[in-house]
Every structure is written in C-alpha cells, then in structure tokens.
Amino acid sequence: MTAHDPTRTPPSPLRRARLTFFLVAVVVPIVISAIGVVVLLAWLPSMPDQVAIHWGVDGADGFGPASTYVWILLGVGLVLPVLMAIITLAAVGAQWGGAARLMGALAAGMAAFATVLSLGSLAMQRDLAAGADVPGIGLVLAGSFAALAAVGAVAWAVQPQVRPESGPTLEPRQAVRIAEGERVVWLATTSMPRAAVSALLLLLFALVALAAFMLGTGVQGGWVAAVVVVVVAFAMVATTAFRVRVTPEGFAARALIGWPRITIPLDEVESARAVDVSPFGEFGGWGWRIGLDGRTGIVTRRGSAIEVERRGRPPFLVTIDGAEEAAALLQTFVDRARPHGAHRTDQGKATS
Amino acid sequence: MLIRVDTDSPRPLYDQVAASVRSDILAGALVPGDRLPAARDVAEALDINQHTVLHAYQRLRNEGLVDLRRGRGAVIAASAAPLAELAQDIDALVRRAGALGVSAETLAGIVHAHRDPRSETKTPRSPEEVSP
Secondary structure, three states: OOOOOOOOOOHHHHHHHHHHHHHHHHHHHHHHHHHHHHHHHHHHHHOOOOEEEEEEOOEEEEEEOOOHHHHHHHHHHHHHHHHHHHHHHHHHOOOOOHHHHHHHHHHHHHHHHHHHHHHHHHHHHHOOOOOOOOOOOHHHHHHHHHHHHHHHHHHHHHOOOOOOOOOOEEOOOOOOOOOOOEEEEEEEEEEOOHHHHHHHHHHHHHHHHHHHHHHHOOOOOHHHHHHHHHHHHHHHHHHOEEEEEEEOOEEEEEEOOOOOEEEEEHHHEEEEEEEEEOHHHHHOOOEEEEOOOOOEEEEOOOEEEEEEEEOOEEEEEEEOOOHHHHHHHHHHHHHHHOOOOHHHHHHHHHHO | OEEEEEOOOOOOHHHHHHHHHHHHHHOOOOOOOOEOOOHHHHHHHHOOOHHHHHHHHHHHHHOOOEEEEOOOEEEEOHHHHHHHHHHHHHHHHHHHHHHOOOOHHHHHHHHHHHHHHHHHHHHHHHHHHHOO
16 A cells, blocks of 8 residues: 555566557557558559458458458558557556567557458459459468468567566455354455446447448358357456455355356365455456466456465455455454464454 | 344344444445445345345435435445544544443443433523624
C-alpha cells in the first residue's frame, strides 16, 4: 500500500521496452502495410474486374473486385495490430513482461502476414489469361505464415527482455478471532475492471461484425466466425466475475453463471496468504490462468489476491478486494483443524 | 465480507447477520454502492435459512444502511457513509466502558435511551438562545 510497488518495472527499462514495443507493434505495421497498399494500388488498373478472393478445398471459389485486397490488407495488417498494441499498452501499464513482448511480435507479424497474403494472391492472378484457372493458394498461404514467423521472430528478438517480479506477500490486516460455537464465513464477488470489460466488449463487437459480414456475403467459413463469436462471448461471461467464499469447510470460487468453479476442501489447504498480483506480468493476461511460475489463478485485475497453498499441487489464487481478511480467516481455519500445529494456535488463542 | 453467527447464542440469527454487515460498514470494508452477496449464497455458506438472511437485509434497510432493489439485490446505501466516521468514537467508547466494567449491552441500552432526553433538552434551550 506504500509508495513503492515492487511489481512495477523500473522506469528506464520500462521506457525502453515501451519504445521498442511501439516501434514493433505500431510503426512496423504502418510501414509494411503502407508499402503493400502502394504496390496494390499500382497493380489495380492492370487487374481483371473480378479476381479470386477465396479458395476452398478444390481451388478458387469466391470472386470479387481486386480492391477487396486493399481492405483485407488494411484490416488485418494495420487495424488489427494497432488495436492489439493499444489494448496491450493499456493492460500492461507499468508491469511489463513476456506477454507484452509476445503481443508486440505478433502485431508486427500480422502486418507481414496480411501484406504477403494480399500481394501474393494478386500477383499470381496478374498475368493470368482471361478464363484460365486460378492457381491454388497453398504456396501463398505458406509464404504468408513464413513471413509472420520471420517478422514475428525479429520483432521478438529486438524487444528487451523484462522479467516480472512476483508480487509481495501482504500483511494480514488483522487476525480473525473465532469464538467457541461461532460459524464465520467470508463472501465476496470479484470482477474485471470496467476498462477491461469495455475492451473485451469492443473485441466482441468487432467479431460479431466480422461474423455478420461473412455470413451476409455468403463467404465460406462464415459459420466458423459465428462459432468463434459464441465461444468468445461464453468465455467472457464465464470469466469476468466470480463469487468467492471462505467457510470452515474450505475455499470455493465459481463464475456467476455457475461454471467454471473450484472447491478446495480445508484438508487440502496447506496455508493461505494475501499477495499482490500483476495480471500481465505474472499471468500474461486475465481470466482463469496458469502463471509463469506454475500457480493457477482467477485473475480479474491488478492488486491484492488470496493465494491458497495446496497440498501436493501448485497454489491457487484469486484477485479480490479484502484478500487480507479472507486469507487470515482461511489460515485460522487451517490452524484450528491441524492437530500438530495446536501449540501454535494455542499461543494465539491465549491472548484473545 | 465477513459474516459470523453463533447458533447457540440467545441473540436472533438475523440480528447476528445484520450486526456482521454493520461492523463491516464501520470498518470501512463495505462502502456505499457495494453490493451485498445474494441471500441464497449467504444462507448456503452459513448453513442457515435464506429467509433469515432476507430478514437481516430488511432490518438493515429499515435502518437506512442498505437499499433493496429489484434485480440488483442489496446495495449499501449512501446514508451508511457517516457510520464509518463514527467507528473510532464507538471503538473508544466501548473500550473505555469495558475498562470501567460497563458491558456493551448496558452501553447499548444507555445509547438507545439517551436519544430522547437529549432531543428534549435541546428544544427548551433554543428559545433561550433566541431571547437575548
């Protein structure tokens, strides 16, 4: 709670990481897609009215004006990377880590992918005699993915490595006293910050628009987009908010829609503590996640989290307000139930 | 939110649930706008009847600490904010009373009875202030 937050990346490496990220995820896509668009526009006059814009299993099966490729290039090669960059910068804040580096590499790669795909598809149709069969897309697709991998790898390599530090343990606010015969429980709901939910809604909206466009224009594979929308919407509903409770029986957390859920019985709990968590630095994002250090967790925001040390399994954590109190209560239950730790508990009880 | 009940206590269960919410407001753990957990969840966790929890929420609403809204559940009311400011005074008073051997129950009784005489003594005083 004090001024110094150890999970923050120190200012000078952070500035460097941000600058290279900006170059890689914003400037590189702008340059690459600008070159691509210029070449495409130069080619447009020499192209036939209708060119193949979609390939099925048996070859080209969708046709449209050649200018379609300009929009594909701008959408996938420029708008998408810039959106990724904005969301990443907003999400990471001052806690830089490998996830941000990966997003930057991916953004640069997407621009290369879109440019090679658009230019390649048109290039092989440029000198085609009217009515001749359009060649398969396989080679172009392979080239596009190779470009994505190559540019992505370079973009990854030029970015500095910033290792996130694991958050500190928070001091229990107070020991929870439990009187004889008393049943004490702790209940709370944790949910993503409004900004994150807005960003997700924006993404969902873009996907819905894409799916509607694909279904409306009868593009093959439109149903895939529709399925993706349903899956993403479900994932959002399932992971934006969780109900958490600590009872004498143990720890439980479940999504508002009832699934996913987790129950940790008290006899599986080794110990409980409150920690400070950085979603991007330590877990690479939000939701139900596995951290870089093996911890599993429901990560909805930055800040305090209750971390449950499990017997023979990696710790489980949930970011939540009042984690100190919840962890203290769970620890009290653990101390009370453990016979061999009785002398420790007795010392604590004697003063109360 | 920490909720504690003692089924062996002579104090009604709903009153104990309401007291838990009140002490969370006092401690600043619950602030206006915060949503209380659904009565069903609380009942399940405490292993008590759901109506007991609803009774507690209703009681808190009558005290002006909680708004009950259809579809939104129980939300800490704006009028609950001053309670947190009293927290230290109450703590000091109860501590001092305890040191003097006065129980919290006795203190509560005195506080409850105190309200009426003071409001009565105030009324006659005001004309005096006006007269000179």
